[in-house]
Amino acid sequence: MSTVHDVRTLTDPADRRAASDVFHGTLHRGPVSDEVWEAHGQAADEHWLGVYTADGEIVGSANSFPTRLTVPGGAGVAAAAVSGVGVRADSTRAGRLTALMRAQLSAVRDRGDTAAVLRASEAAIYGRYGYGVASRGDHVTVTARPGWRPDAPAAGTVRMLDRAEAAKVLPDLQDRLAAGRPGGMTRTARWWRRAIDPAGPAAGEYKAIAVHTGPDGDDGFAVWGVTEGDLPGGRDEIRIQQLWAGSPAATAGLWRFLTGIDLAAAVSAWSRPLDEDLDLMLTDLRAHRVTGRSDDLWLRIVDVAGALGARAWGAGDPVVLRLHDPLFDDAGTWRIGPDGVAPAGDTLPDLECGLESLGPAFLGDRTPSALARGGRWTEHTLGAAARADAVFAVPGPAPWCGTFF
Numbered sequence: 453m454s455t456v457h458d459v460r461t462l463t464d465p466a467d468r469r470a471a472s473d474v475f476h477g478t479l480h481r482g483p484v485s486d487e488v489w490e491a492h493g494q495a496a497d498e499h500w501l502g503v504y505t506a507d508g509e510i511v512g513s514a515n516s517f518p519t520r521l522t523v524p525g526g527a528g529v530a531a532a533a534v535s536g537v538g539v540r541a542d543s544t545r546a547g548r549l550t551a552l553m554r555a556q557l558s559a560v561r562d563r564g565d566t567a568a569v570l571r572a573s574e575a576a577i578y579g580r581y582g583y584g585v586a587s588r589g590d591h592v593t594v595t596a597r598p599g600w601r602p603d604a605p606a607a608g609t610v611r612m613l614d615r616a617e618a619a620k621v622l623p624d625l626q627d628r629l630a631a632g633r634p635g636g637m638t639r640t641a642r643w644w645r646r647a648i649d650p651a652g653p654a655a656g657e658y659k660a661i662a663v664h665t666g667p668d669g670d671d672g673f674a675v676w677g678v679t680e681g682d683l684p685g686g687r688d689e690i691r692i693q694q695l696w697a698g699s700p701a702a703t704a705g706l707w708r709f710l711t712g713i714d715l716a717a718a719v720s721a722w723s724r725p726l727d728e729d730l731d732l733m734l735t736d737l738r739a740h741r742v743t744g745r746s747d748d749l750w751l752r753i754v755d756v757a758g759a760l761g762a763r764a765w766g767a768g769d770p771v772v773l774r775l776h777d778p779l780f781d782d783a784g785t786w787r788i789g790p791d792g793v794a795p796a797g798d799t800l801p802d803l804e805c806g807l808e809s810l811g812p813a814f815l816g817d818r819t820p821s822a823l824a825r826g827g828r829w830t831e832h833t834l835g836a837a838a839r840a841d842a843v844f845a846v847p848g849p850a851p852w853c854g855t856f857f
């Protein structure tokens with residue numbers, strides 16, 4: 453018999469603060485200070501949930517902020533960016549997260565959002581709620597001052613900004629750049645305050661910011677800190693926190709700038725788009741090392757018709773895809789082709805999968821054939837996965853979120 457948990461929507465800042473304290477505890481962190489909470493703790497446009505014991509004590513939390521997520525073809529859909537998920541260690545494995553997820557996704561659906569997205573602390577948690585990895589990122593290290601090939605793209609200049617200037621320039625620039633890549637998402641004012649406000653949570657931290665300007669204006673930016681080396685002078689490692697570039701020249705320009713900064717041995721980044729292709733621009737391609745790869749954005753489609761209808765589709769014969777929702781009702785059977793998407797009623801499907809396995813193909817990170825080979829999609833009609841590959845393929849950048857939340 454499943455337990456009914458007391459999940460409440462939190463609007464009072466004091467309740468939200470209690471939820472925030474619980475969440476930080478689940479990350480093995482203490483509560484934030486009064487000052488940080490007042491300046492950065494929460495915002496009115498967010499949706500917060502808490503799960504309570506029978507004694508009225510909060511033991512779990514989940515929240516989300518509104519965003520627009522770019523899908524293949526360039527459209528943006530309304531999505532809930534989920535964060536702050538945690539259940540206190542003495543209350544786990546009793547179904548509280550499931551109760552929070554059910555309440556949160558119901559609210560997302562009632563608000564009319566198309567999807568929910570998140571960055572997962574652990575890969576085993578969210579598939580059961582219909583989330584799947586929709587983009588991945590490479591961990592990259594580039595040796596300082598690599599040789600650049602003479603034909604590497606180069607057009608533009610780089611200027612450094614202080615945090616106050618950056619607060620004016622970066623939000624619009626990032627919105628524009630994120631609209632050009634599937635998986636890109638808009639950020640809220642609170643997100644930016646937390647990331648770069650001189651008095652924000654990262655106040656004492658070294659953080660530097662630069663913008664790239666190309667022939668048509670600002671077209672990229674980077675935010676970085678350093679890992680200090682043992683010896684003064686020459687052994688620091690520049691750690692990219694954010695790097696968005698709207699063209700290959702902006703990518704090359706920003707990396708060229710960062711790898712040319714004095715007193716640094718290397719430049720590293722934790723998650724770069726899989727199509728950055730920086731190695732192609734270097735005389736010694738081994739100066740660029742991919743040291744790992746990890747999941748980037750997790751996507752959970754909530755409004756199937758809205759999501760499939762917003763995305764562009766490639767050429768090829770249509771396929772009939774049956775979808776299962778692991779949490780809610782049936783997600784329907786859909787005819788998908790170059791002319792768009794329509795409900796397919798009781799038509800026998802060519803292919804079948806759970807929503808958690810649609811996400812990887814939806815943004816273009818994986819092909820239907822790869823998902824079928826991995827056992828994630830079932831192919832009922834011979835050759836249907838290959839047909840779906842053509843329909844799901846849309847020219848454009850590889851999916852990548854580039855925002856941590």
Ligand SMILES: CC(=O)SCCNC(=O)CCNC(=O)[C@H](O)C(C)(C)COP(=O)(O)OP(=O)(O)OC[C@H]1O[C@@H](n2cnc3c(N)ncnc32)[C@H](O)[C@@H]1OP(=O)(O)O
Pocket residue numbers: 478479534535536537538539540543544545546547548549550551570571572573574576577580
């Ligand atoms: C978007 C973000 O904020 S990511 C941050 C997520 N938070 C954290 O990682 C903080 C530390 N962890 C926690 O707070 C908790 O362990 C949570 C939130 C991950 C899980 O909360 P719980 O209340 O224990 O989850 P719940 O009891 O509802 O579990 C549901 C199912 O998921 C499984 N599950 C839950 N957490 C995990 C996990 N970390 N690894 C593997 N399985 C898990 C449970 O075993 C259960 O499986 P079952 O249905 O087959 O029995």
